[in-house]
Amino acid sequence: MLRVTPAVLAELVRSTAVEVLSSRGLDTGVLPAAVTVERPRNPEHGDYATNLALQIGKRLSVSPRELAGWLAEALAADPSVAGVDVAGPGFLNLRLAADAQGAIVGTVLAAGREYGRADKYAGTTINLEFVSANPTGPIHLGGTRWAAVGDALGRVLAAQGATVVREYYFNDAGAQIDRFVRSLIAAAKGEPAPEDGYAGGYITDIAAEVLRREPSALSLPEQERHETFRSIGVNLMFDEIKQSLKDFGTEFDVYFHEDSLHRSGAVTKAVETLKETGRLYESEGAWWLRSTEFGDDKDRVVIKSDGSTAYIAGDIAYYQDKRARGADLCIYMLGADHHGYIARLKAAAAAFGYEPDSVEVLIGQLVNLVSDGKPVRMSKRAGTVITLEDLVDAVGVDAARYSLIRYSVDSSVDIDLDLLRKHTNENPVFYVQYAHARVSGVLKNAQALGIELGEAADADFALLTTEREGALIRTLGDYPAVLATAAELREPHRVARYLEELAGSFHKYYDDKEGKVLPKGDAEVSQRAVPQLHLYRAVRQVLVNGLELLGVSAPERM
Structure with a gap:
């Protein structure tokens, strides 16, 4: 049986063009390596369309028409x-x-979980760093967005063959940790937080736990007291962050500690290497990276005039460490205030002799929560910062993840908590999950009726001739291209939007009389029922595949 997916159709158009041009003595070298075949916006124009003749006609001195x-x-x-x-x-x-x-249905069912997956990035190791929030408090909404999007992107890249190392960079060196520790000590003493410190119920909770573990901590000499609160308090915050992420469905392969770069001498070694190669130069008592040679707007101080290291020194050593661990590509997912990091990280790569494009930086914009038409600004536990737990407590993990993933990270987003609590088609995650539940219900009822489906390869898909069936089948056929594009552009929101399109096509089919599959009463099973039920199975499979990439469940009942 012919199985004409969009990819197969594109190859058919190209091979046909080769034959046509050859038969007329025309140059086949003008043909693109891959022909573009797309679904037209207006279904009345056909199932698929191509502009190949427009692309090559003039180059052949032939009218495109x-x-x-x-x-x-x-x-x-x-x-x-x-x-x-x-x-x-x-x-x-x-x-x-x-x-x-209709045989696209058979293609989906034959591939199962592998449908849509490819090997484009096979042999490529991608270090994907995301979240990386300072260990001075619970994960805020910006970090929560990256926890969802980063995890989904890792799944999408792995589905295209990449070996993905998910990495969390703990910024456990520097002034922010000192402020965190001073805040803990103040809370332990029952004093207000320092002016530049951290407040919130979590600080009080952690301080109390430090004292429970070390009852004499406050009576220790100042330096020893500081180190005690630091070692215990920071580890407690680490553990809480890790657990929150795990409960959110996001786990990491590597938790990398910034402090280890300094303690191991990696920073010093990286700096000395760049001095030897001339990538660092001395001026005004400081050492500077020649980052303007690689597209930065100014050279960056690496070693300050007082001999201390600037933050970029750790970034340089960290990139080198990633490459030494086998990363071919390093993707950094950073917050909205980190635009300046793009050029400097690429400069760091180039300074070590790597291609600047071995670094990619994705910048995520802000997230706002809205309830009753008003912004939600206060956290019950973290004071003024809305946290991952706040969002999950409000709408659950599935709705939280899906709502954060379905938007491009280039844009700020308002998350409507009231909408996400609704069990209606207005709620996008409910809309998609409900499609899966509906499919599962029909298939379960078919099984209860004893309908034997047999192998999809033996089904007569020529019977699926209605407009809605054609639209649904073509949408199934689009999934591999959507997934490939999502990986290439680093945009997992494309998978979510596709699932909504698939769910919409299915709901229309299900609600229409042509989508009614099961016999009523003592009626005979129709001839179309078997290929229709295979179509239902294919829809369920693709919904499961896509939701899995988003880290969202596919419930059988709603």
């Missing part, structure tokens, strides 16, 4: 093609034969 006519005549002879029309200046609109199009 005339070339399109030649291609249309040749394509129409293929048994998988029901018809081809030439439109406008040279577009080709194609309609597929029902059995060829």
